[in-house]
Amino acid sequence: MLALRLIRGGHPLTLLRRLLVACATSVVGFLLLAALSHALAHPHRSGGSLVQLVWCLVPLAATVQFAAAVARTDPGSRSRSALDAAGVGPARVPLLAAVSTAMSALLGSAVALVIYLHLRGQLAAAPFDGAAVGMLAGDRPLPVAATVVLLAVPPLTAACGAAVATRPAALPAVAGATAGAPAGTGAAGGGGGGMHAAPPNGADVRHGHADGSGEGQPFRVLPGPLPASVTLPWGAACLAAGLATETYASRSPKPLSLSAVLSNSAPGVLGGWLLAALGLVLAGPGITQLCGRLLAVGRPGAVRLLAGRVLQQESARIGRPLGVLCAVAAAGLAAAELYGASPQDGPRMFGPLTLLGAALVVVCVTASALTAAAESRAARRPANAALVRLGAPRRLLRGAAVVRAVVVCAVMGALTWAVSQLAALPLTS
Structure with missing residues (x-):
């Protein structure tokens, strides 16, 4: 109800x-x-x-x-x-x-x-x-x-x-404290105030007095999603393994057509594509964080520094939808390359149901990326309001948003094009 x-x-x-x-x-x-x-x-x-x-x-x-x-x-x-x-x-x-x-x-x-x-x-x-x-x-x-x-x-x-x-991002696990004491309240038996610390790796640690004597006991909260620095190597490994698997499986006396791949006549090629797509999804947060680090490298100005810091902070939120969008775009470009090599398969493979499913996938992944961007913008609203109260001009925030969009689109677009060309090369050469 x-x-x-x-x-x-x-x-x-x-x-x-x-x-x-x-x-x-x-x-x-x-x-x-x-x-x-x-x-x-x-x-x-x-x-x-x-x-x-x-x-x-x-x-x-x-x-x-x-x-x-x-x-x-x-x-x-x-x-x-x-x-x-x-x-x-x-x-x-x-x-x-x-x-x-x-x-x-x-x-x-x-x-x-x-x-x-x-x-x-x-x-x-x-x-x-x-x-x-x-x-x-x-x-x-x-x-x-x-x-x-x-x-x-x-x-x-x-x-x-x-x-x-929508599950809770972290589950409290009390270590060395009296049962029933709320995490971070400061004392289980009437002690003083506590201190809250957030380590860089995402693990949340709250220190409070367990017996009121002065030594604080840690209340450790389990971390949420893996950080982007961990998923990037795994994503790169999956991407390389997928492309290698596709290259090995596509060795045949005659070139494979798009219909043969989509009809599961070449499961190795299809499996390599799926593994490469998984690699792009896993690497999305890491690539977004890397873009933020590159923007903030050296001695950046206010616009570049703000854009880089926001990308690093929001990499886990917007990186995964961007990785999915890149995977879908790379698959579409690779399919277009294969269709250009064998256009006779078009009327048989691209029927109304196939086009309907492809349109749904494109719309859903694009809407997911836009929704993640809107969620990130809503999460930054208090920080932006604080910057405005401190005297930061509005054009600074708009300039940082433009820089973020341009850098992310350029890096993700180049990566998508490169992956699509590498995925289609063994089947067209």
Whole structure:
């Protein structure tokens, strides 16, 4: 009931984001039902139907990422004072976000079912009724159990993604203190005030008096996500391993076509692409932090110093969505290179369902990156207000924002182009 009230009383921009989540889940549900129709129409080609169903995981993953980004920026999950007054503690925030996301996704699944039945010709007296009877196997009976299971997949995965994205960033673990003493309160038996320290690696340590005698006992809070300096080497290793795997698997007497790769005729090449995409996603925060370090190197001015510090601080927040966006863009450029080498595969590979899924992936990853940027801007608002009160001109903040955008776009764009060329080179040479 609380999740429903939060949805009804949300800001128009928040309602728009939830509506976009519903639209994305409706497209994913329709693609899953289309894969079911392919299996019904071609019962003897189970391999092709399985490949089409597996490829639906790509738009599903993009939708889950977008739903998680929307859940993180939901004002209802960030208004701690209001939620505490309503009796919702930090542990119940992920459940609240999961329920809210599931409600939006269920609306999308319902819309997908209505559109699917309408195009199959099972909803009479409506415009375009039965417009895709042949493509959606309208002459075959629809299994109810399989339809329900497929339509339940997007809401469940989106709800799980929202719950993971809004979980408490750190779980308190008291070391050497009396049980029941609140972390950071200063004393368990009436001692003095405590001191709070935040180490650079993200681990939160609170020192307080455990017995009131003067020696402080540390209250260590487990760190959240891995720092960017750790994920960058792993991302680079995955990227290099993926490109090497693709190069080794593409050695054949005749060049592989795009249809052969996408139809899983060359699993080594496809696996190398997926491993390289994972490397870009993992390296995204590290590359963003590296851009910030390069901006702040030497003796920078106020604009360059502010831009570099912000990029370093927000690398974990905006780096991962930027890495996903770079991976999708690199895959699109590599597919365009392969399509240029064998244009005869175009009419067979790029049908309406493929274009619909590709458009959904591009829209979702772009919207996720923009949502992360908006979340970062909202998090910087108090600091920007403090700078303005201290006398910093507005053009300084705008100049720093422009410098950040230009540097990130230049570095990420160059990396995306290089990865796409390296991914397409073994298949076109």
